[in-house]
Amino acid sequence: MLPMLLFAGLAAAAPLFARASEGIWGIAPCELCMWQRWPYWVAAVLALAAAAVPRARRLLAGAAILAVLASGAVAAFHVGVEQGWWPSPLPGCQAPRATLGGSVDDMLKSLSAAPSKPCDAPTYLVAGLPVSMAAMNLLYALGLSGLGLIFWRRGAIP
Numbered sequence: 001m002l003p004m005l006l007f008a009g010l011a012a013a014a015p016l017f018a019r020a021s022e023g024i025w026g027i028a029p030c031e032l033c034m035w036q037r038w039p040y041w042v043a044a045v046l047a048l049a050a051a052a053v054p055r056a057r058r059l060l061a062g063a064a065i066l067a068v069l070a071s072g073a074v075a076a077f078h079v080g081v082e083q084g085w086w087p088s089p090l091p092g093c094q095a096p097r098a099t100l101g102g103s104v105d106d107m108l109k110s111l112s113a114a115p116s117k118p119c120d121a122p123t124y125l126v127a128g129l130p131v132s133m134a135a136m137n138l139l140y141a142l143g144l145s146g147l148g149l150i151f152w153r154r155g156a157i158p
Contacts, residue, residue, distance in 0.1 A: 001051045003151040004061060008047035010144055011068060014040045014137065021125065027133070030119040031090045032078040036071050036137050043067035058152070065148040072141030078134035082122040093119030 015037035021027045043064040050060035081088045117123075122132035131139075 001054075004047045004051035004057070004064075007061070007064060007144070007148055007151065008044045008051065010147070011040045011043040011047060011064065014071070014140055014144075018133070018137075021133070025125070027123050027125070028117040029123075030117040030121070031093050032074065032081065032088060032119045033117075033123075033133065035090075036074045036078065036134070039067045039071035039074070043071075061148065061152060065145050065152070068141050068145045068148065072138050072145065075134050075138035075141060078119065079132065079138060081119045082132055082134060084120065088119045090119065 018029065018033065018037060022029060046060050046064035046067060050057045050064060053060065077088075080086050081093065122134070124131070125133055125136065
């Protein structure tokens with residue numbers, strides 16, 4: 001039960017840290033950044049359920065580990081977008097483009113209601129460290145899922 005509570009806390013820590021970085025350091029998230037957070041919340045809920053329901057503990061723990069890996073997969077995709085290896089299919093990831101022709105009112109209407117950061121512009125938390133927030137999330141997701149698998153293999157999740 002204790003390993004699952006630890007896993008739940010560590011899963012919830014990732015999106016909480018991302019949200020705190022917005023308020024503390026003024027980091028603006030892009031659409032892919034937001035997508036990376038949801039699997040952590042799912043993992044935290046699944047891990048709490050695993051701690052509370054002994055009969056389904058291994059199944060729920062496995063699902064929680066997979067949810068963290070899903071966030072890692074989105075992060076890996078995001079790193080590829082940042083590096084220019086492929087474009088993001090999400091419309092919110094595209095930088096607003098000026099259109100030629102039409103009136104100024106038409107151009108203003110075509111803009112999104114809230115400014116969004118393009119997904120191919122990496123955000124670096126530590127100046128001089130060439131690891132973007134998306135890359136840090138990928139490393140964190142791999143580490144956390146690895147910890148979950150260690151718990152799984154060592155019988156900490158009966």
